[in-house]
Amino acid sequence: KAGVTQTPRYLIKTRGQQVTLSCSPISGHRSVSWYQQTPGQGLQFLFEYFSETQRNKGNFPGRFSGRQFSNSRSEMNVSTLELGDSALYLCASSLGPTGGNTEAFFGQGTRLTVV
Amino acid sequence: DQQVKQNSPSLSVQEGRISILNCDYTNSMFDYFLWYKKYPAEGPTFLISISSIKDKNEDGRFTVFLNKSAKHLSLHIVPSQPGDSAVYFCAAYLTGTASKLTFGTGTRLQVTL
Numbered sequence: 001k002a003g004v005t006q007t008p009r010y011l012i013k014t015r016g017q018q019v020t021l022s023c024s025p026i027s028g029h030r031s032v033s034w035y036q037q038t039p040g041q042g043l044q045f046l047f048e049y050f051s052e053t054q055r056n057k058g059n060f061p062g063r064f065s066g067r068q069f070s071n072s073r074s075e076m077n078v079s080t081l082e083l084g085d086s087a088l089y090l091c092a093s094s095l096g097p098t099g100g101n102t103e104a105f106f107g108q109g110t111r112l113t114v115v
Numbered sequence: 116d117q118q119v120k121q122n123s124p125s126l127s128v129q130e131g132r133i134s135i136l137n138c139d140y141t142n143s144m145f146d147y148f149l150w151y152k153k154y155p156a157e158g159p160t161f162l163i164s165i166s167s168i169k170d171k172n173e174d175g176r177f178t179v180f181l182n183k184s185a186k187h188l189s190l191h192i193v194p195s196q197p198g199d200s201a202v203y204f205c206a207a208y209l210t211g212t213a214s215k216l217t218f219g220t221g222t223r224l225q226v227t228l
Contacts, residue, residue, distance in 0.1 A: 004158070033215065042121075042204060042220035043159070056215045090158055092216075104216065106151075106158030 002027065004093050004107035012113045018079040021110045025072050025093030031055075032074040033104065034066060037088040046089075049074055050096070081114045088112075118142045119207050121219035128226055134192040136222050138205035143186065145207035149216070150179060150190045153202045162203075163190070195226045 005024040013019050025032050034046040045058040049068035068074045072093075078085055088111050092104040120139045128134045136150075146167040151159035165172040165179045165188070172179050178191045192199055202223045206216040 035216075035218070040220060042119075043206075043216075043218040045215045045217065048215055058215065092158075103161045103164075106160070108156065108158050 004091060004105050006089075006091050006107035006110050008110060009108065010111045010113075012115060013081050015081055015083060015114055017081050018077065019081060019112060021076045021078075021089055021091075021112070023074045023076070023091030023093070023107060025074070025091075026105055029093040029095055029105075030072050031094045031096055032068055032072065033092045033094075034074070034076050035090045035092065036060075037090060037109070038086075043090065046076065078112075083114050086112060086114045117220070118145075119205060119217050119219040121203075121205060121222045123222050124220070125223040125225070128195045128224065130197055130226055130228050131194045134190075134195045134199065134224055134226070136190040136192075136203050136205075136224065138188045138190075138219050140186050140188075140207055142207070142209075142217075143183075144209050145217075146210055147208050148179070148181060148188050149206045150177075151204045151206060151218075152199075153204060153221070159204060192224075195224075197226050197228065200224055200226045 007022045031050045033048040035043040037043045048056045052068045063079045066076045088109045090109045091107045094104045149164040150162040153159040163174050163177045163179050165181050181188045202221045204218050204221045206218045
């Protein structure tokens with residue numbers, strides 16, 4: 001059974017550009033959550049999608065957005081990139097909404113560097 | 116506002132000894148807690164969890180203890196092995212409301228020979 005796949009693995013962008021990251025969850029999983037990991041901040045919740053609907057959103061500016069497709073694949077978009085957006089972006093998939101006894105499985109992440 | 120805190124950024128333990136990783140939380144509404152392990156260049160891997168209705172959960176070498184009155188949980192690894200060297204994150208969430216994981220900042224565990 002394939003795990004969570006995130007593409008691309010590494011990305012370098014220039015300040016002001018926009019970027020789209022992709023996440024393919026485990027087959028059968030309908031919930032996808034996105035997290036940002038920066039040194040000293042741990043993993044910070046960005047948003048969660050379930051059945052193509054955003055269920056929860058973290059405390060990030062509107063430049064961060066996402067969507068989920070009917071096949072449960074999800075994309076995250078960051079517009080007008082800032083240097084501080086440099087981070088590891090992790091995607092987690094689970095059977096249902098993150099929580100309860102539904103363990104979240106993480107992908108390897110996309111390392112975004114903004115220069 | 117860091118609702119889940121891991122105050123020790125790093126910990127070094129000898130192989131065969133016990134590793135104790137600590138985590139504190141401020142939101143008394145959290146009712147489920149998890150520990151994740153992360154190797155470099157990989158995503159976090161789920162280790163063990165505990166519901167707020169319990170005070171202990173054990174899975175092989177890993178035991179998680181929860182002290183609700185102190186808003187404190189800990190992960191015990193016995194015996195520690197070199198392969199346990201990784202960054203450990205504790206996480207918490209509220210069921211039925213904002214079902215999203217709130218993570219601590221992580222503790223880097225180094226198990227030495």
